[in-house]
Amino acid sequence: MRDLSGDHRWLSLNTATVRKQGALLDIVDACARNGIRAIDPWRDQVAAIGLDRAVRAVKDAHLELSGYCRGGMFPADPAHRAQVRDDNRRAVDEAHALGAPCLVLVVGGLPQHSRPGSAPSKDIRGAHAQVEDGIAELLEYARAAKLPLAIEPLHPMYAADRACVNTTRQALDICDRLDAARTGSLGVAIDVYHVWWDFELTAQIERAGRDRLLAFHVCDWLVPTTDMLNDRGMMGDGVVDIPRIRAAVEAQHFTGYVEVEIFSHRWWAMPIDDVIATCVARMKTVV
Amino acid sequence: MRDLSGDHRWLSLNTATVRKQGALLDIVDACARNGIRAIDPWRDQVAAIGLDRAVRAVKDAHLELSGYCRGGMFPADPAHRAQVRDDNRRAVDEAHALGAPCLVLVVGGLPQHSRPGSAPSKDIRGAHAQVEDGIAELLEYARAAKLPLAIEPLHPMYAADRACVNTTRQALDICDRLDAARTGSLGVAIDVYHVWWDFELTAQIERAGRDRLLAFHVCDWLVPTTDMLNDRGMMGDGVVDIPRIRAAVEAQHFTGYVEVEIFSHRWWAMPIDDVIATCVARMKTVV
Numbered sequence: 144m145r146d147l148s149g150d151h152r153w154l155s156l157n158t159a160t161v162r163k164q165g166a167l168l169d170i171v172d173a174c175a176r177n178g179i180r181a182i183d184p185w186r187d188q189v190a191a192i193g194l195d196r197a198v199r200a201v202k203d204a205h206l207e208l209s210g211y212c213r214g215g216m217f218p219a220d221p222a223h224r225a226q227v228r229d230d231n232r233r234a235v236d237e238a239h240a241l242g243a244p245c246l247v248l249v250v251g252g253l254p255q256h257s258r259p260g261s262a263p264s265k266d267i268r269g270a271h272a273q274v275e276d277g278i279a280e281l282l283e284y285a286r287a288a289k290l291p292l293a294i295e296p297l298h299p300m301y302a303a304d305r306a307c308v309n310t311t312r313q314a315l316d317i318c319d320r321l322d323a324a325r326t327g328s329l330g331v332a333i334d335v336y337h338v339w340w341d342f343e344l345t346a347q348i349e350r351a352g353r354d355r356l357l358a359f360h361v362c363d364w365l366v367p368t369t370d371m372l373n374d375r376g377m378m379g380d381g382v383v384d385i386p387r388i389r390a391a392v393e394a395q396h397f398t399g400y401v402e403v404e405i406f407s408h409r410w411w412a413m414p415i416d417d418v419i420a421t422c423v424a425r426m427k428t429v430v
Numbered sequence: 431m432r433d434l435s436g437d438h439r440w441l442s443l444n445t446a447t448v449r450k451q452g453a454l455l456d457i458v459d460a461c462a463r464n465g466i467r468a469i470d471p472w473r474d475q476v477a478a479i480g481l482d483r484a485v486r487a488v489k490d491a492h493l494e495l496s497g498y499c500r501g502g503m504f505p506a507d508p509a510h511r512a513q514v515r516d517d518n519r520r521a522v523d524e525a526h527a528l529g530a531p532c533l534v535l536v537v538g539g540l541p542q543h544s545r546p547g548s549a550p551s552k553d554i555r556g557a558h559a560q561v562e563d564g565i566a567e568l569l570e571y572a573r574a575a576k577l578p579l580a581i582e583p584l585h586p587m588y589a590a591d592r593a594c595v596n597t598t599r600q601a602l603d604i605c606d607r608l609d610a611a612r613t614g615s616l617g618v619a620i621d622v623y624h625v626w627w628d629f630e631l632t633a634q635i636e637r638a639g640r641d642r643l644l645a646f647h648v649c650d651w652l653v654p655t656t657d658m659l660n661d662r663g664m665m666g667d668g669v670v671d672i673p674r675i676r677a678a679v680e681a682q683h684f685t686g687y688v689e690v691e692i693f694s695h696r697w698w699a700m701p702i703d704d705v706i707a708t709c710v711a712r713m714k715t716v717v
Binding site: 253256265266267268271298299300302303304307308309310313339340341342343364366367368371382383384387 | 540543552553554555558585586587589590591594595596597600626627628629630651653654655658669670671674
């Protein structure tokens with residue numbers, strides 16, 4: 144397990160963590176000021192300034208990417224399926240242009256939430272099937288671009304509206320079926336917020352192994368959690384034993400960035416440099 | 431699969447559903463008025479009127495029980511472990527006195543939340559171990575009273591503060607270890623709210639089989655859910671395909687009550703007879 148106490152070289156900032164404090168260029172500047180070496184930007188933040196400008200900004204700041212957020216939202220009714228395919232292909236193209244090591248997939252829940260306007264459905268098993276079909280189709284396109292896809296199992300409280308892949312086991316079952324040869328083109332993004340509760344997390348991280356561990360995200364689970372989406376905690380403020388999970392991931396020889404991703408009204412209200420300084424301090428002490 | 435459309439004979443009312451509208455005796459009266467044949471009362475409601483009076487009220491109203499809520503909250507620091515044991519034994523005694531077919535176990539999360547006053551811990555694996563040890567110890571006592579224990583896997587969003595058994599697979603793994611002979615003394619309570627999202631729910635219900643399916647609870651998952659504890663939906667108002675899950679349970683020859691358990695500020699604000707009438711109507715149409 145890496146010693147992170149001395150510096151923050153392995154910290155990547157998911158740009159949603161400070162999305163309310165400024166646009167992508169402001170965030171890139173703040174990273175430069177604070178010695179942050181990597182980011183994981185969101186598509187809407189890239190779109191807001193244009194892809195070419197985002198590519199230049201990342202390059203000029205000598206930033207690496209730890210991922211690109213996000214593809215997915217596969218379940219849809221027939222009228223929205225072309226949108227799903229085209230939208231995800233564009234996400235692959237953008238990730239490739241930005242030099243991301245993977246495209247993070249938030250796979251979507253029921254069609255009416257995954258692709259608004261789709262006919263309402265309660266068929267969660269149908270959503271599971273659409274997710275797998277969608278990943279299978281996108282995988283061909285992503286392989287051509289040499290862009291790995293990282294399925295992010297989301298907390299089960301998001302099953303209806305954000306992602307119906309909710310455990311590491313479930314994500315790895317999909318990987319086994321779609322990439323049995325473990326080519327490295329398909330894997331998982333492990334975010335402690337989503338999976339910390341899982342009794343078989345360690346076993347499933349071992350099952351994933353290095354070639355399927357494509358990203359590692361940290362924040363914390365607060366008790367109480369007052370908002371299901373935007374009350375994630377800063378590392379150390381909650382109940383997650385983050386070092387234990389990082390140890391399991393790094394025992395599989397994961398050597399990538401530890402990415403901080405916090406959706407929080409509280410932290411969005413703080414100055415950007417204060418948030419980043421806190422991330423850095425916590426990375427050295429509680430991650 | 432049973433046809434529930436003609437009457438509500440298989441409806442049991444979990445008394446928490448109307449806990450703000452009155453005491454246990456008021457709820458028993460309301461059940462009599464509305465032709466409800468069974469309830470699942472909570473310990474605090476029984477304690478408020480005294481066990482003897484509760485036993486008499488249930489008997490006089492010719493009510494059956496579909497369960498008794500609840501034992502559990504096993505994780506604790508050493509100073510609170512005697513409390514855990516004694517408290518759970520009393521729960522078994524009360525369930526037995528009331529004629530409950532099982533004691534529902536909400537197993538507890540981290541010690542500081544499970545047994546307030548316990549030293550804070552982030553050791554979720556330690557909590558898992560304490561839960562299993564606690565169930566093993568209680569099982570001996572419960573067997574002597576011929577009172578089955580029903581482990582209720584709770585939604586993972588409650589892992590820290592209410593229950594760190596969060597999937598049917600996890601609960602059944604415990605059953606396999608503690609009651610390998612499938613004596614009927616240990617099983618699970620399946621509540622659609624907690625498990626609807628699970629990709630392997632059907633397979634795990636099949637694995638449970640009749641002898642481990644001790645209770646079946648219904649309500650619904652709302653999108654959005656505005657309160658993690660008290661915004662559960664009335665059946666039909668959310669996204670859960672309840673008939674599919676009931677079909678899986680009844681395919682295992684489960685013939686018990688379908689218990690309505692709704693924690694909801696919205697429904698707690700309604701007159702008790704209106705709530706019960708709505709439960710009856712929904713039971714006939716969407717369950």
